[in-house]
Amino acid sequence: MTTRTLAVVSAGLSTPSSTRLLADRLADAAVAALAERGAEVRTETIELREHARDLADHLVTGFPNAGLRPVLDTVAGAAGLIAVTPIFSASYSGLFKTFVDVLDRDALYGTPVLLGATAGTARHQLALDHAMRPLFAYLHAAVTPTAVFAASEDWGAGGASHELGERIIRAGGELAGLVAARPASSTADPFADVPDFTTLLSR
Template sequence: MKLVVVTAGLTQPSSTRLLADRLTAAVTRRLEAGAPAGALAGPLDGPSPEVDVRVVELRDLAVDIANAFVTGFPNGRLRAIVEAVTEADGLIAVTPIFSGSYSGLFKSFFDVLDNTALTGKPVLIAATGGTARHSLALEHALRPLFAYLRAVVVPTAVYAASEDWGGGRDAFTDGLGERVDRAAGELADLLRHRAPHREEPEDTPETVVPFEQQLAALRQARQ
């Protein structure tokens, strides 16, 4: 099973990459542990799948992405990443929040993808920011973006503000760890029960009956 993690953090170390790593570890742990007791049977039930994780740091691809917009096509390195995302069974996408929305680098990368690259693909969306006030950017910016790309986005989106890294919680809000685990479980369930890819049947060539034969058959039917 191929899982691609796209992270748009700009600094090193990056809280965006840290959140991506926590989500990846949680999803991998859920998949390799197998289906929970009482779960419905699905196409991937049985032996736990081996998870092949590929992490994509968009910071390292910034120049390649810009050149793709100028030249009209991605270079070899960016093309390999695009193919990896397209062929992945699932995707984790994490961005920092700037001015109440995803970063320009994050959006530019997904603009490079073909419009059908994420069709039907399970996606977990997440973001980091300095304040919890920007958490709704996941719902008004990221979720519509992936809905437009026809991806299947898990119900729980994970936002980590600066204060979340202490692991605290109050009476009204789940802690970051709980949100990570819940979102990871949702993505793992989608991946585990995702229908296997089937080749589309080839179109049967249409038989064209010459007009003369159609006219002759019509005359014979009237007699």
């Protein structure tokens, strides 16, 4: 059985952060739902704050450096993506948008994506629908019907409220369904059968 990878992208700016907490909860729910379907999966968590300078370098040079290239490859090659951002000024954070801006145009084409967002109050939850969904629709990703928003009051005594917990489980199940239905990508080298230049010259 092929082990699939779930890429988990967190744009939280602090350590610890509620954004990372939500990302971890969503990942746990998706992994559990995939396990129920008999699918083997591993998660790769990416903290964007650790790559802020790498992302800025990419913007001005047009090329990913050695620190950022593996991150972009992980996201592009993942069977599914969980993307969580804090909400600033009624939209995703600048760090999150910068990361999306440097992705290859077709990196998420058809990829199942679960969206999450955090903010201080529930007044910002509409940002999921008016900002994040259009962004990933533009990238031709397959976004789950359920997105998850968590305000500060949703984290009672370090745990998720009952309503938030149920939404996390539902969203994780939806992502698992999309990932399980998608054919596993081949890891074979597409250029393995291409002869090298010396061989071509000798013919």
